[in-house]
Amino acid sequence: MLSYRHSFHAGNHADVLKHTVQSLIIQSLQEKEKPFLYLDTHAGAGRYLLNSEHAERTGEYTEGIARIWQHPDAPEQLNAYLSAVAALNPSGNLKYYPGSPLIARHLLREQDSLELTELHPTDYPLLRNEFLKDDRARVARSDGYQQLKAKLPPQSRRGLILIDPPYEIKTDYQAVVDGIREGHKRFATGVFALWYPVVLRQQIKRMLNDLQATGIRRILQIELAVRPDSDQRGMTASGMIVINPPWKLAAEMEAVLPWLHQQLSPTGTGHTLVKWVVPE
Numbered sequence: 001m002l003s004y005r006h007s008f009h010a011g012n013h014a015d016v017l018k019h020t021v022q023s024l025i026i027q028s029l030q031e032k033e034k035p036f037l038y039l040d041t042h043a044g045a046g047r048y049l050l051n052s053e054h055a056e057r058t059g060e061y062t063e064g065i066a067r068i069w070q071h072p073d074a075p076e077q078l079n080a081y082l083s084a085v086a087a088l089n090p091s092g093n094l095k096y097y098p099g100s101p102l103i104a105r106h107l108l109r110e111q112d113s114l115e116l117t118e119l120h121p122t123d124y125p126l127l128r129n130e131f132l133k134d135d136r137a138r139v140a141r142s143d144g145y146q147q148l149k150a151k152l153p154p155q156s157r158r159g160l161i162l163i164d165p166p167y168e169i170k171t172d173y174q175a176v177v178d179g180i181r182e183g184h185k186r187f188a189t190g191v192f193a194l195w196y197p198v199v200l201r202q203q204i205k206r207m208l209n210d211l212q213a214t215g216i217r218r219i220l221q222i223e224l225a226v227r228p229d230s231d232q233r234g235m236t237a238s239g240m241i242v243i244n245p246p247w248k249l250a251a252e253m254e255a256v257l258p259w260l261h262q263q264l265s266p267t268g269t270g271h272t273l274v275k276w277v278v279p280e
């Protein structure tokens with residue numbers, strides 16, 4: 001089933017959290033000259049037109065990236081992320097939103113490489129076209145979970161693996177844990193970053209329990225909620241689970257999350273969280 005289209009949601013509060021974490025990890029990996037691999041298992045279309053019918057129908061970006069991208073008081077931890085957004089919108093009007101592959105493309109260096117997979121028949125060609133002239137990138141229409149076996153470990157022995165499925169099928173909550181177990185078996189020192197939505201809190205608790213049961217250590221949880229948990233329909237929060245986070249990441253997110261929460265939930269509902277699920 002491939003009914004999910006990220007174009008309805010691009011630039012929403014969940015993307016802001018995900019792409020902030022992604023860009024901070026990339027910056028940390030770049031503190032060393034050695035190259036690294038950026039592997040994006042569920043890459044999406046790459047670029048999203050914000051005045052498209054899809055984005056305008058939900059208007060989610062108006063309560064996400066639109067609130068922060070030109071904010072004069074944006075904390076420095078957002079610089080890299082917001083520079084990728086600005087690079088796509090040189091006119092100063094917010095027309096396009098960069099998905100995770102375009103954020104990586106903007107931040108990665110000559111020596112780094114990208115492996116991107118996307119299954120959707122419409123989004124895959126859009127993604128491939130974005131990278132036609134980029135020698136650092138390989139784009140494939142294949143199952144992202146398989147890449148965790150096929151592409152790891154990378155030759156460089158350094159890397160960020162972003163796992164960002166749509167969770168449109170319930171089995172995704174188990175598939176991400178199985179995929180991480182496989183990936184970690186092959187590349188125990190890699191940085192794995194898994195995005196999750198909070199729709200039903202119980203699903204996330206179960207997923208975290210399953211992750212703990214793998215025996216993998218150094219698991220950090222980062223969460224941004226714009227509403228309290230609810231048993232009604234809809235996403236109230238989202239989070240990132242980061243395995244082997246760069247040493248600064250927890251402190252950086254603790255510094256930036258209160259500001260992000262203030263902008264993205266102006267009435268103050270919801271919460272933020274930075275917590276070790278499994279320490280060293």
Ligand SMILES: C[S@@+](CC[C@H](N)C(=O)[O-])C[C@H]1O[C@@H](n2cnc3c(N)ncnc32)[C@H](O)[C@@H]1O
Pocket residue numbers: 002004005006018040041042043044045046098099100101117118119120123142143144145164165166
């Ligand atoms: C949440 S979106 C990705 C957004 C993107 N990572 C970003 O941050 O800009 C999830 C994507 O995964 C794709 N997808 C679903 N199942 C997949 C699979 N098994 N392998 C690869 N891609 C898949 C969907 O078509 C969708 O475009």
